[in-house]
Amino acid sequence: MANIDWSKLTFSYTKTNTILRTVYKDGAWTPVESLTDDNLTFSSYAGALHYAIECFEGLKAFRGKDGRIRLFRPEENAKRLQRSAKFLGIEAPSVEMFVDMCKRAVLENIDYLPPYEEEGASLYLRPTLIGTNPQLGVQSSKESTFLMLCSPVGAYVGGALDAVDVVIARNYDRAAGNGSGSFKVGGNYACSLYSLNKAHDLGFKAVLYLDPVNKKYIDEFNSSNFFAIKGNTYITPKSDSILPSITNMSLETAAAHLGMEVERRPVAVEELSTFDEVGECGTAVVITPVHKLVDKPTLESEEETVYTYGDGQCGPKSLKLYHFIKGIQRGEIEDVFNWNVEVEL
Ligand SMILES: Cc1ncc(COP(=O)(O)O)c(C=O)c1O
Numbered sequence: 001m002a003n004i005d006w007s008k009l010t011f012s013y014t015k016t017n018t019i020l021r022t023v024y025k026d027g028a029w030t031p032v033e034s035l036t037d038d039n040l041t042f043s044s045y046a047g048a049l050h051y052a053i054e055c056f057e058g059l060k061a062f063r064g065k066d067g068r069i070r071l072f073r074p075e076e077n078a079k080r081l082q083r084s085a086k087f088l089g090i091e092a093p094s095v096e097m098f099v100d101m102c103k104r105a106v107l108e109n110i111d112y113l114p115p116y117e118e119e120g121a122s123l124y125l126r127p128t129l130i131g132t133n134p135q136l137g138v139q140s141s142k143e144s145t146f147l148m149l150c151s152p153v154g155a156y157v158g159g160a161l162d163a164v165d166v167v168i169a170r171n172y173d174r175a176a177g178n179g180s181g182s183f184k185v186g187g188n189y190a191c192s193l194y195s196l197n198k199a200h201d202l203g204f205k206a207v208l209y210l211d212p213v214n215k216k217y218i219d220e221f222n223s224s225n226f227f228a229i230k231g232n233t234y235i236t237p238k239s240d241s242i243l244p245s246i247t248n249m250s251l252e253t254a255a256a257h258l259g260m261e262v263e264r265r266p267v268a269v270e271e272l273s274t275f276d277e278v279g280e281c282g283t284a285v286v287i288t289p290v291h292k293l294v295d296k297p298t299l300e301s302e303e304e305t306v307y308t309y310g311d312g313q314c315g316p317k318s319l320k321l322y323h324f325i326k327g328i329q330r331g332e333i334e335d336v337f338n339w340n341v342e343v344e345l
Pocket of ligand 1: 058220221222223224225243244245246247248281282283284
């Protein structure tokens with residue numbers, strides 16, 4: 001095992017043994033190569049560099065209580081990458097090739113797979129697909145390069161389950177109404193950086209974006225979906241401009257399984273005052289509880305409405321859902337929905 005203080009890991013880059021690469025050209029993928037150097041060489045005219053022809057995924061591998069290694073729902077990530085690639089007009093790997101590369105990346109970098117005992121830590125996989133043929137005009141790239149990157153990570157912000165303060169940015173959008181919001185393309189993140197940086201300067205961990213058309217309903221955060229708990233109901237926005245989060249989908253299933261009602265529907269901003277618990281959800285930490293949610297007419301404005309949830313700890317319903325998902329990922333409870341894909345040693 002690598003000489004790493006697993007308890008100090010954050011969501012940041014650590015060099016591992018290998019990255020995997022395959023290139024789609026002349027109608028076929030080249031054999032997958034393992035590279036020890038993570039610096040790449042390709043044309044400076046590559047479509048990815050000029051027109052953001054790039055999409056990616058994020059998923060995790062966990063060491064289980066029983067010593068077995070599990071990937072959480074990798075086929076869903078493979079399918080989502082295919083959707084994103086179709087949107088960009090580039091070739092994507094098959095589901096089988098994607099999952100095989102996930103497994104191979106884990107095995108080649110097993111030294112960096114954190115021990116079971118380190119609950120917040122895992123090996124994060126970052127499948128990345130970029131348009132790499134030289135081009136000048138705006139067009140989808142004919143050649144694409146698919147990379148399977150990985151890095152050991154801990155909690156994304158603070159500790160897992162530390163509550164955060166977030167802000168609504170009414171004068172900024174991350175996605176357009178009929179745009180790319182539901183695809184995991186790099187351009188969406190570039191579009192959110194200006195408002196995210198402003199929010200950070202103001203002491204907030206994330207921006208909560210509203211639906212870009214009516215500015216009436218809640219969309220999602222920079223890199224996570226929104227959910228709320230009201231009584232015994234799990235509520236999450238239905239919107240065409242948000243990423244279909246695999247964690248959120250799993251939480252909806254988990255909530256129903258644990259006897260809660262589940263509502264996926266437009267969530268009006270006015271409802272914020274009626275919720276018992278509010279949180280972010282995503283692969284990074286499954287659930288990040290929101291403590292204070294601040295609504296401002298503009299991010300630059302002094303005026304604000306503050307919604308407060310709980311006392312800075314994760315609420316009881318969110319906690320129960322968190323433990324259910326983590327329990328399955330870590331092999332502690334039965335994988336009743338067959339979500340895990342095992343990596344055979
Ligand atoms: C914009 C956005 N929304 C939601 C999510 C959560 O998706 P998932 O649960 O598939 O990680 C992510 C990524 O993690 C994201 O970048």
